[in-house]
Amino acid sequence: QVQLAESGGGSVQAGGTLRISCVASEYTYMHNCMGWFRQAPGKEREAVAAIYRGGSPYYVDSVRDRFTISQDISKNSMTLQMNNLKPEDTGMYYCAAGRYCGGPRLVESPTTWGQGTQVTVSS
16 A cells, blocks of 8 residues: 655745655555645645656646746655745645546546645744
8 A cells, every 4th residue: 555755844934945745664565646735724725735656746826937836756755845835825734646637636546645744824
């Protein structure tokens, strides 16, 4: 069973930067797409960014031009570089994987989730 492990996160002031990473225990074709979701207290989990293995990235409009998703295929890892952070970016960030990217959730039907890493942005 594939496992996802996040690292990074923390607390910064608005305008700051953070980087979070996710490593998959192994690669399978069912995990061709990896991405990030976030959930703020009292809100639903929402998509942030996703990327196909060896392919193009996907972003939601609210983070486009501020966040960059990248991958290291040799390490089955994925990184989200977050610049110009805003208080509304605060939340628990979850790594997710599924077979396909696309649609409103960016990772279609995620089959595997990480435990999450907290990102807090203060004003």
